[in-house]
Amino acid sequence: MKNYLNNMDMDWFKRRLTIVMALTFAIFCLLVIRLFYLQVINGEKYRQLSANNCIRLQTIDAPRGLIFDRHGELLVDNRPSFNISIIPKDAKPIDATLGRLAAYAQIPKSELEEKLKKKKPFPVYKPVLLKADIGRDMLAAIEVNWFDLPGVVVGVNPIRHYINAQTAAHLIGYMGEINSKELKSGAFPKKEQGDFIGKFGVERSFEDILSGREGGRQVEVNSSGRIVQVLKTVAAEPGQNIYLTIDKRLQQKAESLLAEKAGAIVAMDPNNGQVLALASSPSFDQNAFVGGLSRKKWQALISDPRHPMTYKAIQGEYPPGSIYKIVTAMAGLEEHVIDRNTVFFCPGHYRLGNRVFRCWKKSGHGKVNLEKAITQSCDVYFYQVGQKLGVDRLAWYAKACGLGALTGIHLAHENAGLIPTAAWKKRKTGVKWQGGETLSMAIGQGYNLVTPLQMAVLISAIANGGYRYRPVILYKSVTAKGEVVKHFEKQVVGKLPVSKANLALIRRGLWDVVNGNRGTARIARLKDIEISGKTGTAQVFSRKAQESMKEKDMAYHLKSHAWFVAYAPSNKPEIAVAVLVEHGAHGSRSAAPLARDIIQMYLGKKEPSDTGQMVSLRQ
Amino acid sequence: MFDRRLVTYFDWGLLGLTAILATIGVVTIYSAVNAGGNTPQQTLYLKQIIWLGAGLIGMSACFMISYKRFDQYAMVIYFGCVALVASVLVFGKFVGGSQRWLAIGPVSVQPSEMMKVGLIIALAHHYSRHLKKDGLTLRDLVQPMMIVSLPFVLILKQPDLGTAMMLVLIAGSMTLFCGIGRRTFILIATAGAVSIPVAWSFLKTYQKQRILTFLDPERDPLGAGYHIIQSKIAIGSGGITGKGYLEGTQNILSFLPEQHTDFIFSVLSEEWGFVGAGLVILLFLFILLWGLSVAHKCRDPFGILMSVGIVAFIFWEMFINIGMVMGLMPVVGVPLPLISYGGSSTITIMVAIGLLINVSMRRFMFE
Known part of the structure; x- marks a missing residue:
C-alpha cells in the first residue's frame, strides 16, 4: 500500500508520547484543582x-x-388534608418532642410512639407520618407551638x-x-x-x-x-x-329507584355502547375509605347479607329467567326449528318422559305462535323449541350473543356468568346432561348465569339491529390544561347470529310485551314514548316448592329475582335498560316500572340546558 | 521459550501500583457497605477480594504469553468478544431495564467490559500496519470505524450508553494518537458540527430532555442533580484531613447513591479529605505515566499502540468517574478503576494492566 510507515520510526512515536504525557499531567492538575476547590476552599461550607x-x-x-x-x-x-409527621433526626431528643406534641395536639403519647415503632426501621432524615387528616383545631395548636416542636412537620x-x-x-x-x-x-x-x-x-x-x-x-x-x-x-x-359516559341525573334516579332494594340498573346508549347509568344497590360511602377504613367498618360492609360491596351490575350473576327466551327464539328461528307460523298448544304444562314441566300460567295459553309466546312469555312453547334445539345448539347461540363471557367493560372484577353445555356438566359434576335440563335452560332457569350488564348489551344489540358494542364508561380524558388526550370510540365486538327478518320478528314480540293487550309488561307503558322489553323471573328455588307457599309468607332470600330489559323508542332506540331486583319476585311488577321511569327521565326531558357547555352526545 | 530476562525485566512497579489502588478499593468498599450499621450488602468487600484474585489470574495469563501472540490472534480475540456481547442480547438477563449480564454458573459477567480490551487489541493490530507519516485519511478510517461500530451498536442495544461511549473514547484516543491528516480532521470536524444540529431537530422532546439532563444534572434536581449535590457535600465536607475512616456522615446516612460503585470516590474523599483523595489521584497519575513510559520504551508499533489504548481506557474511566462525582462531568455510570466494587470491571482492568506488564517485560526483545 502507499506510504505507510514501514520502517520503525521510533522518534515519531516518542514525540507523540511526550505530548500525551504532558496532556495527561495537565488534566490531572485540573482534577486536583477541583478537589482543592471543593475540600480546602469550600470545605467549611460543605x-x-x-x-x-x-x-x-x-x-x-x-x-x-x-x-x-x-x-x-x-x-x-x-x-x-393536613398530616403531622416527624423527622427523627431533627426531633432530638425525640421522646421529649413526642411528649410535647402529644400535649399540644391532645393525642395520647402512646399512640404516637406506637406509630413510630410500627414504621421501624425508618430513615432518620425522612418524615415519618404520625397522624393523617387532622382537624383545624389540632393544626392551630401545632402551628402556634412549632418553635417548641423541632422536627415536627405539618404537610398538606x-x-x-x-x-x-x-x-x-x-x-x-x-x-x-x-x-x-x-x-x-x-x-x-x-x-x-x-x-x-x-x-x-x-x-x-x-x-x-x-x-x-x-x-x-x-x-x-x-x-x-x-x-x-x-x-x-x-x-x-x-x-x-x-x-x-354516565349521566349523573340518570345514575341518581336509578339509585333512588333501587333504594331499600338490592339489585342493579344498567342504562346504555344502544347505538354506541356508552353506559349512561351503572347502578348497584345497596351502595356504600366512599369517603369512609379516604383515610383508610377501620377493620370493624370493613367487616360490617362485607358481612352485610345484601352485599353492598358487590358491584351487582357487572359482578352479580343471576339466572336470566324468561329474558333468555329471546335467545331461544333466535336459535329456533335461525336453525329452522320453528318459523313465525309454528304453533304449539299450551295446556299449562309439558310432559317429557315421566316428568311434567309447568308453564307459569297454570290454566295454559292455548294455541301459541312465536309472537304470542314472547308477549305472554309462554314456557311450554319454549320448552318445545329448546327440546328440538338441544343444549349445545342453544348454548352456541347464547355465547354468540355475548353471554357467558366478559363484556370487556374497562372495570376490574367483572364476572363472566355461565352458559352450560353438555360437556361442561359432565366435566363439572361427572353426571350426564338430562333432557329436562335443556327445557329449564330454554326458559332461562337452571345453570345459566348472566350479569345485568350482559343483559343490557344484549338488549342494546336487539335494539340497534344486531351489533354488540363494547360497553364504555370513559367518555374522554383531559389534561389539567384542557387538552383532550383520550376520546371515546365505539367498538363492535360481535354481531348477533340472527337475520334481519328474524330479528324483526323478535322485536315485534318485544313491542307487544309492553304494548299488546296481554303483554306481561303493560305496566311499563308510557303515554308518549313507545317501549319494547321483556320481563324475566329468575327462580332461586324450585317452582313446585314455591307454589306450596303464599308469596308474602316467603322468606326474602327465597323469593325469585325480578328482571326487565327494555329499549325505547321502539322504532328508533336511543336508550336500552336492564333492571334486576334481587328477590323482587316478579319481573313485571318489581322491575318493569323502574325501567319505565329511567326511560321516561332520559327521553322525556332532553339534555339539561343549565350545563350548556356540552352539546347532546346522543345521536 | 522461557527467558531469564523475563524475570529480570518484570515490571514490579506496575504490579505494586495496582496492588496499592486495589487495597485502597477494598478498604473503602468496606466502609461504604458497613459504616452506619447493617446493610444487606455487608460482605461485598469480601467478594471484591475474590474478584481481585480472579483478576490476578487473568493478569498473569496476560503477561505469560508474549503479546506478539495477541497481535497474531487479534481478530480472533475481537470477534470472540463481539460474539459474547451479541449473546447477551439473546441469553442475557434483564436487570433494571437493561440486558447487560450473562450468567455463567453462579456468577454473572458483563461481556461489554471485556469488549474494551478486545477493541484495544483489534485497533492496535490494525493501526500498527496502517500508520502514515502525514496522518490518516478518511479512507484509512473506514475500517477502524467498522471495528468500533459493531460492538458499539450491540452495546447501545442493551442499552448501556456509558460503556458504548467508553468504546468511542478509547478508539478516538488511539486514532488521534496515530494522527489524522489535517484535511481529514477539518472534514470530520465540520461534518460533526453540521450533523449535530440536524440530528437534534429529529429528536423527540423527551429524548432532548434526557440529553440535556445528562449534560447538565442540575436540570434534574430530584434525581441526578440531587445526587451530585450530595456527592459534592460529601467530598467538600471531608476538608483537608477528612472525617476519619468509617466516620463519613454522608456515607453513613445513605445520602450518596451507589456508594460502593460509582460514588466510591465521594466516600473516600469524605473520610480521608484532600490528603487522601489527592493521594489517590496522584497514584492514578503514576500508573498512567508508567503506562506511557512502557509505550515509550517499547520498540514495536503494536506494543506501543496497545499500551496507549490501555492507558486511554484507564484514563477515561478514572477521569469521567472522578469528574462526575466532583460535579465536572455528566452523570454516567462509569466505575472508578480498581477502586469501585464490581467483578467484570475489576477483572477487565487487571487483564489490561497485565497486557501493559507484558509489553514492559518484553521490551528487551528488540534490543
Whole structure:
C-alpha cells in the first residue's frame, strides 16, 4: 500500500508520547484543582451543610384527576388534608418532642410512639407520618407551638373527596394503601410504601391516567428541620381529568329507584355502547375509605347479607329467567326449528318422559305462535323449541350473543356468568346432561348465569339491529390544561347470529310485551314514548316448592329475582335498560316500572340546558 | 521459550501500583457497605477480594504469553468478544431495564467490559500496519470505524450508553494518537458540527430532555442533580484531613447513591479529605505515566499502540468517574478503576494492566 510507515520510526512515536504525557499531567492538575476547590476552599461550607444534612428532598403530591359525568357535572374532586409527621433526626431528643406534641395536639403519647415503632426501621432524615387528616383545631395548636416542636412537620396533601356520597360508589370506586403484592408486581413503578392507589372501579381502572406525576423540592433546612430556603422545585404534574359516559341525573334516579332494594340498573346508549347509568344497590360511602377504613367498618360492609360491596351490575350473576327466551327464539328461528307460523298448544304444562314441566300460567295459553309466546312469555312453547334445539345448539347461540363471557367493560372484577353445555356438566359434576335440563335452560332457569350488564348489551344489540358494542364508561380524558388526550370510540365486538327478518320478528314480540293487550309488561307503558322489553323471573328455588307457599309468607332470600330489559323508542332506540331486583319476585311488577321511569327521565326531558357547555352526545 | 530476562525485566512497579489502588478499593468498599450499621450488602468487600484474585489470574495469563501472540490472534480475540456481547442480547438477563449480564454458573459477567480490551487489541493490530507519516485519511478510517461500530451498536442495544461511549473514547484516543491528516480532521470536524444540529431537530422532546439532563444534572434536581449535590457535600465536607475512616456522615446516612460503585470516590474523599483523595489521584497519575513510559520504551508499533489504548481506557474511566462525582462531568455510570466494587470491571482492568506488564517485560526483545 502507499506510504505507510514501514520502517520503525521510533522518534515519531516518542514525540507523540511526550505530548500525551504532558496532556495527561495537565488534566490531572485540573482534577486536583477541583478537589482543592471543593475540600480546602469550600470545605467549611460543605462541612456545615453535611453537619445537619441540610439539603433534602421533599416530595410534592400530584393532585389526582377529577371525575365528571358526561355533562361535566363534578363527581369527585380533591380536598386538602393536613398530616403531622416527624423527622427523627431533627426531633432530638425525640421522646421529649413526642411528649410535647402529644400535649399540644391532645393525642395520647402512646399512640404516637406506637406509630413510630410500627414504621421501624425508618430513615432518620425522612418524615415519618404520625397522624393523617387532622382537624383545624389540632393544626392551630401545632402551628402556634412549632418553635417548641423541632422536627415536627405539618404537610398538606390533596386527598379524595366524593361529592355525592353513595352516588355511583361502585362505578367510581375507592382508593387504598398500596400493598406489598402490588408493589412487587411492577405495575406501579413510581409508588412506594404508604402511597394510595385506586383499588376499585374507575379509580382503579384509570389509575395511570388519574394519578399524574409526583413533583419534588430540594430544600435547605436548619438544625431543627425548618426550611431555610427552597433551592429547586419540580412542579407536580396533575393527573388528567376524566369524563365518564354516565349521566349523573340518570345514575341518581336509578339509585333512588333501587333504594331499600338490592339489585342493579344498567342504562346504555344502544347505538354506541356508552353506559349512561351503572347502578348497584345497596351502595356504600366512599369517603369512609379516604383515610383508610377501620377493620370493624370493613367487616360490617362485607358481612352485610345484601352485599353492598358487590358491584351487582357487572359482578352479580343471576339466572336470566324468561329474558333468555329471546335467545331461544333466535336459535329456533335461525336453525329452522320453528318459523313465525309454528304453533304449539299450551295446556299449562309439558310432559317429557315421566316428568311434567309447568308453564307459569297454570290454566295454559292455548294455541301459541312465536309472537304470542314472547308477549305472554309462554314456557311450554319454549320448552318445545329448546327440546328440538338441544343444549349445545342453544348454548352456541347464547355465547354468540355475548353471554357467558366478559363484556370487556374497562372495570376490574367483572364476572363472566355461565352458559352450560353438555360437556361442561359432565366435566363439572361427572353426571350426564338430562333432557329436562335443556327445557329449564330454554326458559332461562337452571345453570345459566348472566350479569345485568350482559343483559343490557344484549338488549342494546336487539335494539340497534344486531351489533354488540363494547360497553364504555370513559367518555374522554383531559389534561389539567384542557387538552383532550383520550376520546371515546365505539367498538363492535360481535354481531348477533340472527337475520334481519328474524330479528324483526323478535322485536315485534318485544313491542307487544309492553304494548299488546296481554303483554306481561303493560305496566311499563308510557303515554308518549313507545317501549319494547321483556320481563324475566329468575327462580332461586324450585317452582313446585314455591307454589306450596303464599308469596308474602316467603322468606326474602327465597323469593325469585325480578328482571326487565327494555329499549325505547321502539322504532328508533336511543336508550336500552336492564333492571334486576334481587328477590323482587316478579319481573313485571318489581322491575318493569323502574325501567319505565329511567326511560321516561332520559327521553322525556332532553339534555339539561343549565350545563350548556356540552352539546347532546346522543345521536 | 522461557527467558531469564523475563524475570529480570518484570515490571514490579506496575504490579505494586495496582496492588496499592486495589487495597485502597477494598478498604473503602468496606466502609461504604458497613459504616452506619447493617446493610444487606455487608460482605461485598469480601467478594471484591475474590474478584481481585480472579483478576490476578487473568493478569498473569496476560503477561505469560508474549503479546506478539495477541497481535497474531487479534481478530480472533475481537470477534470472540463481539460474539459474547451479541449473546447477551439473546441469553442475557434483564436487570433494571437493561440486558447487560450473562450468567455463567453462579456468577454473572458483563461481556461489554471485556469488549474494551478486545477493541484495544483489534485497533492496535490494525493501526500498527496502517500508520502514515502525514496522518490518516478518511479512507484509512473506514475500517477502524467498522471495528468500533459493531460492538458499539450491540452495546447501545442493551442499552448501556456509558460503556458504548467508553468504546468511542478509547478508539478516538488511539486514532488521534496515530494522527489524522489535517484535511481529514477539518472534514470530520465540520461534518460533526453540521450533523449535530440536524440530528437534534429529529429528536423527540423527551429524548432532548434526557440529553440535556445528562449534560447538565442540575436540570434534574430530584434525581441526578440531587445526587451530585450530595456527592459534592460529601467530598467538600471531608476538608483537608477528612472525617476519619468509617466516620463519613454522608456515607453513613445513605445520602450518596451507589456508594460502593460509582460514588466510591465521594466516600473516600469524605473520610480521608484532600490528603487522601489527592493521594489517590496522584497514584492514578503514576500508573498512567508508567503506562506511557512502557509505550515509550517499547520498540514495536503494536506494543506501543496497545499500551496507549490501555492507558486511554484507564484514563477515561478514572477521569469521567472522578469528574462526575466532583460535579465536572455528566452523570454516567462509569466505575472508578480498581477502586469501585464490581467483578467484570475489576477483572477487565487487571487483564489490561497485565497486557501493559507484558509489553514492559518484553521490551528487551528488540534490543
